[in-house]
Amino acid sequence: MAMRNAYIDQFPEEARVIRAALWSSFLALMIGGTLGLIQGLHRTNVLRFIPSQDYYTVLTAHGVLLVITFTIFFLVGIFTWAVTTSLDRGVKDIRFTWGWYAMMSLGTLLVGVSILGGVVDQIPMNADVLYTFYSPFQAHPAFYVGFVLFVVGTWLAGFDWFRTWWAWKKDNPDERIPLPTFMALTTMLFWYLSSIGVAISILAFLLPWSLGIIDSVNPLLTRTLFWFFGHPVVYFWLMPAYMLWYTMLPKLSGGKLFSDPLARVVFVLFLILSTPVGIHHQYLDPGIAEGFKFIAMTNTMFLLLPSLLTAFTVVASMEHGARQRGGEGYLSWLKALPWRDPAFTGMALAGLMFAAGGFSGMINAGLSINYLVHNSWWVVGHFHLTVGTAVALTFMAASYWFIPQLTGKEIWNRSLGLVQVVLWFIGMTFMSNAMHRAGLFGIPRRTAEPQYEGFSFDPAVGTVAEIDAQVALGAALLTLSVYLFITNMVLTTIGGSTSDAIPDNTYAGTLSGPEDSPAIIDNLKLWTSIAVVLVIIAYSLPLASIIDAGGLFGPGIDPWKPSVVVDPSLVLESVRGVMP
Amino acid sequence: MNIHTYEKTWLAVAMVLIVGFIATITYGAVGPGIAMIDDDGGTIDPDTINDDERFSDPGVTHVGGNEYEAAVVAQAWAYTPSEITVPANSTVTFYVTSRDVTHSYTVAGTNVNTMVVPGQVSEMTVEFDEPGEYGILCNEYCGAYHHTMEGKLNVVPEDEFDLTELSTEAPDEAQLGNQTTINTTVSNDMNYDLETTATLEIGNQTVEQDQTVEQDQTVEQDVTVPAHGSETLEFAVDTTDFGTGDHDWTVTVDGHEGSGTLTVTNATEGGDGDA
Amino acid sequence: MRISKGGLLVIMAFLTPLIVELRTVLSWFGIRLSVVETGALGLALIVAVLIWAMWPSNGDTEAKLA
Secondary structure, eight states, X not given: OOOOOOHHHHOHHHHHHHHHHXXXXXXXXXXXXXXXXXXXXXXXXXXXXXXXXXXXXXXXXXXIIIIIIIHHHHHHHHHHHHHHHHHTXXXXXXXXXXXXXXXXXXXXXXXXXXXXXXXXXXXXXXXXXXXXTOTTBOOXXXXXXXXXXXXXXXXXXXXXXXXXXXXXXXXXTTSOOOHHHHHHHHHHHXXXXXXXXXXXXXIIIIHHHHTTSSSOOOHHHHHHHHHHHHTXXXXXXXXXXXXXXXXXXXXXXXXXXXXXXXXXXXXXXXXXXXXXXXXXXXXXXXXXOHHHHHHHHHHHHHTXXXXXXXXXXXHHHHHHHXXXXXXXXXXXXXXXXXXXXXHHHHHHHHHHHHHHHHHHHHHHHOTTTHHHHTTBHHHHHHHHHIIXXXXXXXXXXXXXXXXXXXXXXXXXXXXXXXXXXXXXXXXXXXXXXXXXXXXXXXXXXXXXXXOOSSOXXXXXXXXXXXXXXXXXXXXXXXXXXXXXXXXXXXXXXXXXXXXXXXXXXXXXXXXXXXXXXXXXXXXXXXXXXXXXXXXXXXXXXXXXXXXXXXXXXXXXXXXXOTTOOOOHHHHHHHHHHHOO | OOOOHHHHHHHHHHHHHHHHHHHHHHHHHHSSOOOOOOGGGOBOOGGXXXXXXXXXXXXXXXXXXXXXXXXXXXXXXXXXXXXXXXXXSEEEEEEEEESSSOXXXXXXXXXXXXXXXXXXXXXXXXXXXXXXXXXXXXXXXXXXXXXXXXXXXXXXXXXXXXXXXXXXXXXXXXXXXXXXXXXXXXXXXXSSOEEEEEEEEETTOOEETTSOBOTTEEEEEEEEEOTXXXXXXXXXXXXXXXXXXXXXXXXXXXXXEEEEEEEEEOHHHHHHHHO | OOSOHXXXXXXXXXHHHHHHHHHHHHHHTTOOOOHHHHHHHXXXXXXXXXXXXXXXXXXHHHHHHO
16 A cells, blocks of 8 residues: 555544534635625625615624634644644644634634524524624624634634644754744734733623623723734734745745745744734724824834735745746746646635735725725725635635645545636636725725615716626625535545545745744744733723723713614604704 | 845835835825824713713804814714715814714715714814715614715805804794784804894885885895804784785795795684684 | 646636726726726637637647657
């Protein structure tokens, strides 16, 4: 029998947990993607088969399932692979690993059921509060409890990886941290730091408030604590994609990573700068002084640096791979890349779209131009390029490499996989382009019917109907792409036969290795301390002034339960009633 | 640390780009003076909005020169007032607060945009150069009918703009030969006194003010409405010569009109009417 | 074939954003294309790329002769 050396052969126990995590992720992707199509058709008035009030339940589920469940379940799976593979040792206790997976699953279930209560009368819950759950919207306590369980599950997962690393360090006291483990650990460090914000927001304020223990909350305070977590979480989704671009893409291209030291620098920069930027989501919030917004803007701009460095390294690594495969010339080497491989092509296209998303992100980060695009459809276009493509397409593409590693089976249909990733690129081009343009002339995000009675929108080029058609077409192609992906994964897992031709479980070598960087780069305590100091500088004064001005529990803010659905004309009457 | 030459160049270009972005934004703040929404608006208890000096009577008021203030209360799912009218070439400071959840106050397709967080007052100063009509919308999810929350912003030519409001109060009916009164309240939200003439017209004739108005007459009355104040005028109407039937009347002040119909009845018929 | 089938597929995909944005760019120069015109232009570009890709390159011809 041929000596196969796939991940499942090296770590069969861990492979089972990772498979479970990836399948949780895929399930969330399928449900969340389908809901996305419902929204795309509803907003654009192409097809409306749900009442517009229910649009917001669908939107809440779409957001939570895709940006939290899909991404983070994939992350914990991939990071478990990264740590065990690069340290070449299993987790300390597989029961603990199953424990955090179970905790995250239970949390997801609670959140999911409470959101579903928004459209299913038999479930006496409601959580139509969207992914950001801004108070004074008040969700059912199960929503908050589920969210906490999920996040604590990720904390325990991080602990699992840290103690695997600690055990490895004991055996290898003089070795540099292997790059994939370094990436997982630095990512977890800023995740610990930033998720403190949402933990305080929920445990100290929103959960006791939803249980009736406290009467009022300070909406600006809980909102600021949310964004303390809410921007770093986007890097939490992005870092596994970056890890795959650094450790898998060069290998899939047929070469090596250009520079290990700069990859480490990039992750250190993310550790330091991810958290003290959250206020850039609050440029237009009252109650926060301009100076604090300026600090957040400056930090955000410096966060461009690690992404620009990544762009260089990824392209340089691909070129190196292409030249190893016989590519030549200034640009002709591009032809030598393995475009038939869905894992490679998907990641390359994801990286390309991330460049476009990065440019619209630079606009968002611009303090003054943000007035024009804030909360417009532009922003939705932006994050469908970042989390919706850079992350989601990279994850799907990587699955074409990982699922064989985790199951020992060949992909059911690789050509279909290639069509699937290309279809995602085309669908997202249509959808995000239209969303960006629509945002510029004022169409808002998070709105079931952006068609108003008293005015209409005025596009610079084309018509609103063309924009809507473009979004609906894009959404349909994206959903088709998701279903092709799921079909391929299901048929690979249940239908495929075990193959001995699965490649060995390895990651990319490096042209310039860790020995080219000073050992201080691996000093996680130092970088964490600097990150903490920057967070204190960026956040202590804004939080103090918010609490000082509005009080810890706000100036008598009444909870607003979104389940109270009433006729809007009655509401207008009541508006007139309360006005003097 | 060993860094490739190309990578060093790229690093330098990236740093120049970043510093360039920060420099242009800094210039935007100190040069053209694009200020961010900040904490100048202060905080407010949403339960006290009706007692608040600014928000108890929301709308546009004149501060002086070409400067105006607009107070707006947002709540699910409407703005009060829903329509804002300001003159061109004006500087308007908006004060917006929320009675319930987080909203936004957004003039579609422009950079007039602020979040409206309950407990906070958003203060935003806007310069309006040209006349135009704009839609106002809420771009932050605020509940099941969020998508119905909208308003209107009219920027009108300066010479068409005033802050005069007129309300009239008059009986619908009077008995022939009796005297009745049409009350007119004129308010002025400009920062200076409004000196103008109030005219009552019944039918098509004109009579001086302080005279009792008879049939088919118009009465004029000079009026001075103090800055940010109001005046109530009483037009006494003697119906002796009116004849029974419906008589349309119109009060005109500073280009604004209030109108109604007075039905004059016979003394005996009037009795039926009262019954 | 001058290019692999996978490569061709990716080039065709990459044409999508170019065509979609070409319409916006042309409008800056006062050229306003309708959706149908944009689609026709896109189709023409795709056909052009297909012809380029299918046209036997010198290398291929020699390979066939050999």
